[in-house]
Amino acid sequence: MEIHDFLAHLNRGETVEGGSEIHQMMHTVSQEALKMIAQINGSYHPPEEIRKLFSDLIGSPVDETFALFPPFYTDCGKNIKVGKHVFINSGCRFQDQGGITIGDGALIGHNVVLATLNHDINPNKRSTMHPAPIVIGNNVWIGANATVVPGVTIGDGAIVAAGAVVTKDVPPNVIVGGVPAKTLKKIENSTE
Numbered sequence: 001m002e003i004h005d006f007l008a009h010l011n012r013g014e015t016v017e018g019g020s021e022i023h024q025m026m027h028t029v030s031q032e033a034l035k036m037i038a039q040i041n042g043s044y045h046p047p048e049e050i051r052k053l054f055s056d057l058i059g060s061p062v063d064e065t066f067a068l069f070p071p072f073y074t075d076c077g078k079n080i081k082v083g084k085h086v087f088i089n090s091g092c093r094f095q096d097q098g099g100i101t102i103g104d105g106a107l108i109g110h111n112v113v114l115a116t117l118n119h120d121i122n123p124n125k126r127s128t129m130h131p132a133p134i135v136i137g138n139n140v141w142i143g144a145n146a147t148v149v150p151g152v153t154i155g156d157g158a159i160v161a162a163g164a165v166v167t168k169d170v171p172p173n174v175i176v177g178g179v180p181a182k183t184l185k186k187i188e189n190s191t192e
Helices: 003-011 021-042 047-058
Strands: 072-074 080-082 092-095 100-102 113-115 117-119 129-131 134-136 174-177 182-186
Touching: 003 021, 021 047, 021 072, 047 080
Parallel strands: 072 092, 080 100, 092 113, 100 134
Antiparallel strands: 117 129, 174 182
């Protein structure tokens, strides 16, 4: 199986049955990602080197405005897309098999978890997985230790409070917080 076939299957939201060919491919891709993550996290790299290593990890070039503070963790890497002026702080964990898209100007705080796979709820099929994408809009700020679950879209300009667990879509220009996250406040756009 080729990587494009693997990603197409996941991006269509198709089930990954435990032990299937696609499941085996998932393990192969994970091993490649773990090697690259060891490089990123293993020693100091200047910003331009981090951009190169991250570009290699995701399989496409990132903008020169992209910044990442290691350590960073992923078990796939090939289904991450990032815009311009994106900053990912240290300790983040991205499970990107279902697809993670991060818009321009997004800030991702320390230890944020973005998870795009759910295991089947039937205990007899627990190794079966269901992918669903996470889409983070432009100028979103996700606070430290927040978790975003599969299938969530976070609207442009929104803020996710530290420690929140986001289980539903977030409208643009609001602050959400709590477990599960709820809208706390509307953000008024300022011209200052």
